[in-house]
Amino acid sequence: MNNASELLTISDLHTGFSIKDTYYNAVDGVSLTLRKNEILAIVGESGCGKSTLATSIIGLHNSNKTRVIGEIKFKDLNLANLSEDKMNKVRGNDIGMIFQDPLSALNPLMRIGDQIEESLVYHTDLNQEQRKARVLELLAQVGIPNPTRTARQFPHQLSGGMRQRVIIAIAIACKPAIIIADEPTTALDVTIQAQILDLLIELQKETGAGIILITHDLGVVAEVAHRVAVMYAGQVIEEAPVNELFNNPKHPYTRSLLNSIPQANSNAERLQVIQGLVPSLINLPREGCRFAPRIPWIPAEAHEAQPALHEVAPGHLVRCTCWKHFYFQSEDEMGGIVE
């Protein structure tokens, strides 16, 4: 990959929250690259730091309580330590964000058209007429059947899927180079989810933007992503092209997750269970392999002292060496439910 295609480079990012005057890192040493024309999925369970990563990129944290160390390189800027003024120029203009809950992300007292226009007022020199025209164009682009009518409506008059389309219209209003989508379809029904995902793929192809898709749903990842990063306890534990990840997962966590999905086309009687719990932020193990406590039957020697990402195939990175020794424990060996 040459450097020209790289849109965003995150290197060794640490985002910590202050709890009783101590900083605890929710994102702990993440390095990722987003390229042009690419949908990069970030997957993980709740508390793994995937949303914190997204909000760090776009600078939505309360700076009094949060510490961001590391580099987020976008064009010539380092977004990690950009001043609020400069960040405002990037946010919504170069980087658009799609939120999970479309109802709470929209202002209930503003008409749809005005909400989309807002970022155009802020970031572009268009006059009022041009802005109105652009709003209708955007609404049509995201597949809203009657743009003129919808522009005059309020958020509560629209269905969940339509609201999410409006959010997408706002995100792409200024033709951003990067779109961050944080669980864009989690609040939607499956049929609507399919439509919204198709829309995202289409928009991505049209605009050439890079999309960071944050989700907990591996099904969604398999439908849209080009490359996937799996996160656990603040770290990326596996990164691979989408086919490689699903056909040839390496890390014990990825393999366990894939096995715990109830699939519509499988007939397995029982689902794979991962022992124990996702560690909380304060109790996060900071030394050694962070997944080790949840696979206690794998001997300690199998883990690295300082687990690093190793390239096992072109573009396929796995953290720690424990995957080489990993096997699934049968249910009898687990002895019922272990907490």
Add this chain to the structure above:
Amino acid sequence: MSFMQIQDLRVHYPIRGGFFNTIQDHVLAVDGISMEFEEGKTYGLVGESGCGKSTTGKSIIGLEKITSGKIIYEGKDVTNARRQRNSAYNRDIQMIFQDAHSSLNPRKRVSEILAEPLRNFMKLTPDEERRRINELLAIVGMPEDVKLKYPHEFSGGQKQRIGIARAIATNPKLIIADEPVSALDLSVQAQVLNFMKDIQKELGLTYLFISHDLGVVKHMCDEINIMYKGRFVETGTKQDIYSNPEHIYTKRLLSAIPNIEPATRDERKIERQRVEANYQVENKKYFDENGRVFDLRPISDTHQVAMTASEQGGN
């Protein structure tokens, strides 16, 4: 043999308006559904948000007023009798809620939460009660010392297990599980689903499993009802629904499920768009002029489908 039948259940909400705030119209949240429950089986109720699946569950357990229809439990009509305390029906039908956290009283300890159904329905001495609570905790795989803890001290999966322990406290026959795992992470979801299957075998429970996740439903259920606009569009065994869907709405729903095989996603997308286009053209045929789903008709011993207008006329 089925121990419980639901016949033509309807729940209508009045829409009030006008000058005197009179009843103008009704929302037909549940509009004539019938089901039968057999012991030890799991029945799925699937549909998109707003289709009436949760209302169905709530009206069966008595949290929602039934407009018309009958619930027959062990030969007795319990449609209106079900609000009485100490009734066998109230004891034998229990519920697991979607959001375990908000379904547990934050000011009560686990022992008090589990004691509540016991005190309501079973006359136990304090000793017996304590023993039963320990027994319940053992069934859901939690140590006895959690009795003195409060709900906020537990993780999501543990809270859902306490919810399950409360539901099975009175030895119920039917448990209505309303989206029991949709608020949980994947690995925890697997734990809870496995566990629900285990106690089903052990205690001979019947589940009415309400969910929008077709993967989970396929994993759990023997028989599945697909619901749309307050009515069933298709009912059948797991095999009937997944390998041989007949109704256009079922086909659309099934084609929209994401699959974890990225290699074939382009083919699936084409197929999905074909089904969707077909749905836009054909769907009028499957509903009458008021947008209502037609009555179910059997196409095999286990499989029933709401037929199209032309087929309906032909019969």
